[in-house]
Amino acid sequence: MSRARLAPLVANELGVLEAVMWSHGPSRDALAAQLGFSRTRANALVAGLIDEGWLDEVGPQASSGGRRAETLQLHRGLGVLLGVDLGATGVEVAVLAPDLQVLARHAQPVDVREGPGVVFTLIRTVMRRLLTQLKLKARDVLGIGIGVPGPVDFASGQLVEPPLMPLWDRYSIRDDLRAEYEAPVWVDNDVNLMALGELWRLRRTLSNFLVIKIGTGIGCGIVCHGEVYRGANGSAGDVGHICVDPAGPRCRCGNLGCVEAMAAGPAIARMGVEAAQAGQSEWLANALSERSELRPEDIGNASRHGDAAANAIVQRSGALVGQMLASVVNFFNPSHVFIGGGVTGIGPLFLASLRQSVYQRSLALSTRHLEIGLSPLGADAGVIGAGVLALQEVLRQSVSSKRERVAA
Numbered sequence: 001m002s003r004a005r006l007a008p009l010v011a012n013e014l015g016v017l018e019a020v021m022w023s024h025g026p027s028r029d030a031l032a033a034q035l036g037f038s039r040t041r042a043n044a045l046v047a048g049l050i051d052e053g054w055l056d057e058v059g060p061q062a063s064s065g066g067r068r069a070e071t072l073q074l075h076r077g078l079g080v081l082l083g084v085d086l087g088a089t090g091v092e093v094a095v096l097a098p099d100l101q102v103l104a105r106h107a108q109p110v111d112v113r114e115g116p117g118v119v120f121t122l123i124r125t126v127m128r129r130l131l132t133q134l135k136l137k138a139r140d141v142l143g144i145g146i147g148v149p150g151p152v153d154f155a156s157g158q159l160v161e162p163p164l165m166p167l168w169d170r171y172s173i174r175d176d177l178r179a180e181y182e183a184p185v186w187v188d189n190d191v192n193l194m195a196l197g198e199l200w201r202l203r204r205t206l207s208n209f210l211v212i213k214i215g216t217g218i219g220c221g222i223v224c225h226g227e228v229y230r231g232a233n234g235s236a237g238d239v240g241h242i243c244v245d246p247a248g249p250r251c252r253c254g255n256l257g258c259v260e261a262m263a264a265g266p267a268i269a270r271m272g273v274e275a276a277q278a279g280q281s282e283w284l285a286n287a288l289s290e291r292s293e294l295r296p297e298d299i300g301n302a303s304r305h306g307d308a309a310a311n312a313i314v315q316r317s318g319a320l321v322g323q324m325l326a327s328v329v330n331f332f333n334p335s336h337v338f339i340g341g342g343v344t345g346i347g348p349l350f351l352a353s354l355r356q357s358v359y360q361r362s363l364a365l366s367t368r369h370l371e372i373g374l375s376p377l378g379a380d381a382g383v384i385g386a387g388v389l390a391l392q393e394v395l396r397q398s399v400s401s402k403r404e405r406v407a408a
Helices: 011-023 028-035 039-051 116-133 173-178 190-201 259-263 265-277 282-291 296-304 308-332 342-346 348-361 378-407
Strands: 055-060 070-074 080-086 090-096 102-109 141-148 185-189 209-214 218-224 336-340 371-374
Touching: 011 028, 011 039, 011 055, 011 070, 011 378, 028 039, 028 070, 039 055, 080 116, 080 190, 080 378, 090 116, 090 378, 102 116, 102 378, 116 173, 141 173, 141 190, 141 378, 173 185, 185 190, 185 378, 190 209, 190 218, 190 378, 209 308, 209 342, 218 259, 218 308, 259 265, 259 308, 265 282, 265 296, 265 308, 265 342, 282 296, 282 308, 296 308, 296 342, 308 348, 336 348, 336 378, 342 348, 348 371
Parallel strands: 080 141, 141 185, 209 336, 336 371
Antiparallel strands: 055 070, 080 090, 090 102, 209 218
């Protein structure tokens, strides 16, 4: 079913569809209880949405005594979602069903410094290939969500002076895709989408938490009162440029001592090269001689084998990120912090050092019930969050379309 044939929604219908989306397949009775509706009202709304092609019943739930309730799900005939998780050094594209199940995906290295022309030529090619693989066409796409590693003006969908990708300033990703897809496109910071993905995994059971991504850069997704918080202009969570040492190295943003410049992936690799060249680590020296460069994974591998210099680098990086994070924890008082991104693969010592730094530097009340751990969705958080964003905004836009028709 194409978007053009979908009946527009009213507010109560939107409430039902969003509840189905966030609940991962509820029954009619569960919906009624969640939304505060009577069973009669909930049944009428659900029946109407099934008739209009928005919802489907996909089988009975586990029995709790008596007749088994039917599981509700967004109708697969609505179309598919395209999710793009673009990082500084790689991209993943996925096709998702309306229930956010990943139907097909492709990931590969990419350098965002090459500019939007090169990168989006690749992304469009991958999108077409995945759709063809599923025997789908561009008209079957319901919505597109895209995460990018930089500050985004959410209203316009444009990056604004992104330090990691200077050629992308004010580039219109929406216009780039408009020639090929009629589906609406939403663009957000990549860590915001990771937070949205985790929020969906949790079925909105946590209201205030943070997601920290540590890779080429360092960013933070903020969930406040059950919603992703973007700030006044979309730059909330840009924690990589918090200063942890005024005498530290110069960052891409132009300032000195940003935590990103001192503890993200490139900084870890740089410290590894310095240790190898100074004769502090035979392990790292051998790795450097083999490839003429080091990656954060090399330092992590050396650390796991007991290399003292590598251990010191991992501990220093974790402690610096924790130093930054302690300030954020004191300010925001989250219940949980989920850590993701490529640097988390360097081993448990990094997370242990980060935790120790947070607990040492934060106020006792801020950390009394704080849990810090790795992102449960891991590498999937970005593309699932992109799908959540696209689906959520498609539903909300359908209500706006209804209001516009009534006003006209």
